[in-house]
Amino acid sequence: MAYDYAPFPYVPPTGLTAPEGRHPVVIVGAGPIGLAMAIDLAQHDVKSVVLDDNNVVSVGSRAICWAKRTLEIFDRLGVGERMLEKGVTWKVGRQFHGAKEVYSFDLLPEPGHKYPAFINLQQYYVEQYLVERAQEFPGLIDLRFLNKVTDHTDHGTYVELTVETPDGTYALEADYYIACEGAGSPTRKRMELAFEGQTFEEHFLIVDVEMETSPFGDHDTPERWFWFAPPFHNGQSALLHKQPDNIYRIDLQLGPETDPKEEATEARVIPRIKAIVGDTPFRLDWMSVYKFRCAKLERFVHNRVLFVGDSAHVVSPFGARGGNGGIQDVDNLGWKLASVLQGDAPATLLETYNEERTHGSAENILNSARATNFMTPKSPIEALFRDEVLNLASDHPFARKLINSGRLSNPCSLEGKSLQTPGDAPQHPGWPLMDAPLVGPNGQTWLVAETKGQFTLLGFGQTALPEITGIARLGINGQHDYPCFDDIEGHAAQRYGADHIYLIRPDGHICAAFRSPEPKEIQAAYDRARGINA
Amino acid sequence: MILKDNLGPDGDAFYNALMDAHEGRDESESHALNARLVLMMANQIGDLEVLRSLLEIAAATPQKQD
Numbered sequence: 001m002a003y004d005y006a007p008f009p010y011v012p013p014t015g016l017t018a019p020e021g022r023h024p025v026v027i028v029g030a031g032p033i034g035l036a037m038a039i040d041l042a043q044h045d046v047k048s049v050v051l052d053d054n055n056v057v058s059v060g061s062r063a064i065c066w067a068k069r070t071l072e073i074f075d076r077l078g079v080g081e082r083m084l085e086k087g088v089t090w091k092v093g094r095q096f097h098g099a100k101e102v103y104s105f106d107l108l109p110e111p112g113h114k115y116p117a118f119i120n121l122q123q124y125y126v127e128q129y130l131v132e133r134a135q136e137f138p139g140l141i142d143l144r145f146l147n148k149v150t151d152h153t154d155h156g157t158y159v160e161l162t163v164e165t166p167d168g169t170y171a172l173e174a175d176y177y178i179a180c181e182g183a184g185s186p187t188r189k190r191m192e193l194a195f196e197g198q199t200f201e202e203h204f205l206i207v208d209v210e211m212e213t214s215p216f217g218d219h220d221t222p223e224r225w226f227w228f229a230p231p232f233h234n235g236q237s238a239l240l241h242k243q244p245d246n247i248y249r250i251d252l253q254l255g256p257e258t259d260p261k262e263e264a265t266e267a268r269v270i271p272r273i274k275a276i277v278g279d280t281p282f283r284l285d286w287m288s289v290y291k292f293r294c295a296k297l298e299r300f301v302h303n304r305v306l307f308v309g310d311s312a313h314v315v316s317p318f319g320a321r322g323g324n325g326g327i328q329d330v331d332n333l334g335w336k337l338a339s340v341l342q343g344d345a346p347a348t349l350l351e352t353y354n355e356e357r358t359h360g361s362a363e364n365i366l367n368s369a370r371a372t373n374f375m376t377p378k379s380p381i382e383a384l385f386r387d388e389v390l391n392l393a394s395d396h397p398f399a400r401k402l403i404n405s406g407r408l409s410n411p412c413s414l415e416g417k418s419l420q421t422p423g424d425a426p427q428h429p430g431w432p433l434m435d436a437p438l439v440g441p442n443g444q445t446w447l448v449a450e451t452k453g454q455f456t457l458l459g460f461g462q463t464a465l466p467e468i469t470g471i472a473r474l475g476i477n478g479q480h481d482y483p484c485f486d487d488i489e490g491h492a493a494q495r496y497g498a499d500h501i502y503l504i505r506p507d508g509h510i511c512a513a514f515r516s517p518e519p520k521e522i523q524a525a526y527d528r529a530r531g532i533n534a
Numbered sequence: 535m536i537l538k539d540n541l542g543p544d545g546d547a548f549y550n551a552l553m554d555a556h557e558g559r560d561e562s563e564s565h566a567l568n569a570r571l572v573l574m575m576a577n578q579i580g581d582l583e584v585l586r587s588l589l590e591i592a593a594a595t596p597q598k599q600d
Contacts, residue, residue, distance in 0.1 A: 381565075384565055384566060384569050385569050385572075385573070387566075388566055388569040388570045388573060389573060391566075391570070392570060392573060392574070396574075398574075398577040399573060399577075402573070
């Protein structure tokens with residue numbers, strides 16, 4: 001059944017008739033990034049206005065692969081469990097050369113995590129869930145559909161916007177302006193900021209088909225299947241994913257000499273799908289032809305204008321690093337902007353959003369560009385090396401590791417960045433929180449679910465954690481006057497080492513580790529993590 | 535990275551074994567064999583820094599002009 005694209009209501013904004021007063025935050029774009037941004041800020045008690053020139057969710061499935069780290073962030077934002085329930089869980093990827101399987105990988109081989117390595121879920125569902133979640137904050141999130149930003153000016157201490165609606169144009173002012181408009185970001189273009197990188201010449205066809213019979217054949221478990229030189233398609237590569245509602249994503253590489261308009265037609269697409277699924281009945285749900293591109297802004301912070309998600313950086317797909325990278329931006333910026341607006345941290349803390357997320361996006365671009373280079377050889381010699389890697393892979397394990405059909409999104413490490421206090425522990429300062437199952441007064445829970453949205457000190461056993469203003473405490477295998485949980489299965493102690501104390505940031509990254517509960521050291525690390533210089 | 539002799543008395547034997555491996559192959563088959571060899575040898579060396587130095591020196595070595 002095709003998704004019902006019900007439009008969101010347009011309400012004429014107050015600004016059309018009277019000045020609105022200055023808003024703390026305006027978010028431009030109500031895609032997954034803008035919506036998640038608004039929810040994150042609302043959970044930190046920060047009001048925002050979300051403007052979108054459209055009034056429906058994403059047309060077409062677009063971003064479908066949501067990584068474990070993203071689901072953990074969405075858990076904090078209150079939509080993780082709903083996404084997990086609806087999504088198709090998978091963790092195994094199989095790679096074929098021709099008809100022959102050469103290598104498979106398991107992305108989450110160990111138990112003891114609330115969320116799986118990946119789920120597949122159409123972007124329209126993600127946006128729908130996020131809109132519905134945002135509507136749970138009527139006093140904090142002001143969602144305005146059919147509100148198109150046509151101009152903005154940064155006045156140094158605030159930003160002024162011009163917004164077009166079906167009823168005319170109005171002006172808005174905000175302390176901070178967050179651009180979450182996607183790859184084509186009009187804000188970026190208005191500011192004439194360089195968006196530099198690499199465009200790949202190959203065209204890819206992306207098709208969603210609905211069918212009752214699984215194209216995975218006897219394989220009941222949904223997986224990620226990738227073909228080099230597929231037997232059913234005269235091209236370099238093909239990819240197959242399962243989505244909810246019996247929708248299957250098929251990506252086919254078409255080569256550089258392609259007319260994108262001609263290819264994105266039923267007449268051309270149906271025979272290509274029939275070559276894969278044979279006579280099995282199917283319905284075309286959505287299709288698009290695109291080129292790969294990797295590019296980023298040099299800086300994501302431009303005084304009062306902040307860039308988040310695809311408006312700051314784009315990567316080629318096949319690594320699930322676009323949407324997942326953007327959600328990590330949100331996670332990184334939310335608590336920092338809230339701290340700055342609420343006077344808990346200096347405005348310079350925002351500069352560390354730039355530091356940490358330009359690093360994260362550079363890592364995503366590096367990985368995506370490498371995968372794309374492998375998948376789309378640019379010369380006969382590149383094709384030769386690629387083919388010989390695939391040849392050797394049948395018999396030799398080392399070559400299987402070189403096959404690159406996308407290095408799937410991993411959580412970004414912020415180790416060595418300025419907010420982290422260097423330290424020696426099994427989980428390094430800078431790493432995102434590794435999940436573990438816990439048992440508490442309300443039964444079974446998870447570490448990622450108990451350390452949400454605030455600075456938290458994590459300790460084990462009888463070591464009493466000191467009380468420090470602004471820091472929550474969480475004990476494992478101990479009894480103290482703060483929330484304590486039991487590590488029945490032993491995963492937490494094994495992952496964290498029971499003789500360490502960790503300070504966790506509101507975005508779930510570890511920012512310091514200690515051997516003993518020394519309040520002065522903990523306070524210093526806490527200040528450092530908020531950009532406060534001692 | 536080792537650029538002084540490391541094969542010792544086996545240099546001639548290796549060189550001839552390499553030529554033998556290419557014997558009877560046309561140019562494209564030889565290229566494919568070389569590609570496989572490079573990949574396998576890289577894995578055998580297993581040290582990115584050494585491999586980068588080798589690539590750099592090989593790439594910087596001028597080609598003989600006719």
